[in-house]
Amino acid sequence: MTDHPDAPPPAGQALSPHQGQPRKAALAAWIGSALEYYDFFIYGTAAALVFGKVFFPDSEPAAGTLLALATFGVGYLARPVGAFVLGHVGDRFGRKKVLVFTVSLMGVATFLVGCLPTYSQVGVLAPVLLVTLRLMQGLSAGGEQAGANSMTLEHAPSHRRAYYTSFTLNGTQAGQILATAIFLPIAAMPEDQLLSWGWRVPFWLSALVMIAAYVIRNRLAETPVFEEQAAQGEVAEMPLAVLFRDHWRDVLRVMVAAVIASVSTIFTVYALSYAVNTIELSKTPMLWVGVLANLAALAAIPFWGNMADRVGRKPIFIGGSLGCAVLMFGYLWSISIGNWGLIFFFGIVMFGLVHSATSGVWPAFYGEMFSARVRLSGTAIGTQIGFAIAGFAPTIAGAIAGSGKDAWFGVAVVTAVLCLVNVAAVATGRETAHVPTEELGMKPGDRVPAGMARESVPGRS
Template sequence: MTAINAAGSHAGEATGVKTPKKAALASWIGSAVEYYDFFIYGTAAALIFPKIFFSSVNPHAAAIASFATFGVAYIARPFGAVALGHVGDKFGRKKVLTFTLLLMGFSTFLIGCLPTYDQAGLLAPVLLVVARLLQGISAAGEQAGANSMTLEHAPPHRRAFFTSFTLSGTQAGLILATLVFIPITRLPEADLLSWAWRIPFFLSVGVVAVGFWVRRSLPETPVFLEETKKHETAKIPFVILFQDHWADVLRIIFAALISVVSTIFSVFTLSYAVNTMKIDRPTMLTVLVLANLVALAAIPLWAILADRIGRKPVFILGALGCAVLIWPYIWAISQGNLPLIFALGILLSGIVYSASNGVWPALYGEMFDTRVRLSGMAIGTQIGFALGGFAPTISAALLGDGPNGWVPVAVFTSVTAIVAALSAATARETFKTPMSELGRK
């Protein structure tokens, strides 16, 4: 039967129908859709929400409050990770991926319908927080589900490459979200704040429909079907995870602090450049687009390297590089030096951060066996990502006055990136380990 082991057989690998290209495509498109919705919130939180959902008496306080609503989704994400991890490890990855896509689309469309502070007072930010919590629950299961799906469909020795498509999709979602905002931010301020800001949120209905259409025919992974057939799926994955894999969960929590670099780059520095240094919005949004276009090419290339030399050296290189480059990047913004902002932004986010970002799906997923893989990745990453989500809030509070007021933000970002590198250094190297032996002590 030619469909069996279509991706190639290998000693120790589970047999079954593997569709690595289809799984990678579905993960790419689904992640692009999911994170389009997630990232338009980040852009709006930096540029628009402080003015329409919070009192304008104190602009700095309004910015901190707006960033806090961006971060509040990360409070929901660990809880969503436990629930969706249980569903994915017990009933299948596909069910989680369908649910997360629909929930994200609903919550994003809901944000576009909300009244502003002038229209509803304190009810407006309360409703905004509720919608953001729903987004967080959705995001909690999306990447872990997509990563598990692609990892388990991938052929031997190419697992990092195929799982990297999930993160390439995430970058594509950020690009799409930013491109949608560029023409909108060129509108007169009155139009932007009254009705135009809602357009990106309403457009989520269309992109979710595309993602759902692509994912509906994706088959479940062979290794999960094999465990189901043998009745070996965990009754309560969460319990097994913390009995046998608690050290790996902790390892992922600290390694996932690399996400601080992403939110500082895409949210905090955007706000700092536009609101503090008075660099125009389209210019900074263009920096984000170009950096993420470069990342689309860089992520799979780093993943190919990780399939050849291992996950750890690539991840660590990216994390330590970010710890260094965040300094000249924020300095360039503080100087209003546009050529340096573009060059360093592309180098930092597009190239160096992509090393860690493209490799972590394989690095984390290979720490666990099939019974608890989705739970382990989801819980570990979402707790670690929580600090990443609140990084703009923390940085807004750390930001001082004067020309060197940005230095505490750079220190904070560097420390978290170094911690991520040290945590990854303690992991086992698994790029040559067969699928059946992953997560086995």
């Protein structure tokens, strides 16, 4: 049984002055991430099902699909740029400014995708505009999760950091469910209606998403830890300089570990395209696989976050990565033979349950590598460079394995290799579960910042 979210810390452990309202912060992060990633993932679904025909109609079907998937990956190229810029802003001027900006930019860019002319109307200008808007989405996503993670981690009591930060990733799963669910009736439309106007509806709905998210985040208070630093004059004027001077190894470790996101992009984009366009399975049941897997993840992610607070970050993270490396073979194989029972089983177990072990842990594990002065920029830059690799995983894997029905095996091998890379990075990192919040990221000889009393943590004397 898990602890009550607002349960007091164990005997002898006092809440530090920099800790605030963890439940409220986690809820704000969850809602914002859900709304933000609704926008981001409807693009991925449309890229797999529609964009090849709408924006690249002169290409062969396989080549058109590959080009459409490449536009999905382009968004990940902009993520590191957004991480550098928004990381600096968040560590220099506050977390709230980043969170309000990211959700506004994502909403505007996504709405405009739904307004784009097609290739048949304006020629090559159509895919150029598509890529431009995708880059804007990537810039927004570059600071989104790191900002939400930093805010939640800095509000949480030390003995519950993984649990509370897991709700940021839980929110992204909710956004993915919403994005996929919106496409279920859209994908069932007649082909001519789908390609002419149907695919635009989910993008237009982002206007409502943007307004709701803006209102919610604009009402958030700045994190107590940032306000404390500002009051003490300890905010770094050049956070990136401090980051790469004192934490470059941590940035590199997060970057390599973050390639575990390849499991998500292969599952969400490549497997859907392979099933529908190559094996010629029905779109609707494949979309339901994603919905049910993400529903399972809603429960699994906070469960794994809670377990990570008890047994440590590394065992949970490594177990999830190894499980994904094995189960991806089963999932893609089941698609190749068209067995719906196995497709649902492997999809839900792999992505809904096992991959959730990594999603439930990394928000805390990555953020805990850095001190509060550079936490947002360090987490953002490290993750987004790794995510950039993951964003192109469907395109890279598809190019290596080819486009035939037997391509699944090569894609599964590529995914497994990326999972093992993640395992190596996590296994060689330090365990941070029992480090007091105010000591996270500190080097030998560093002092606890003024105004932040040391907090005892279970398992640490």
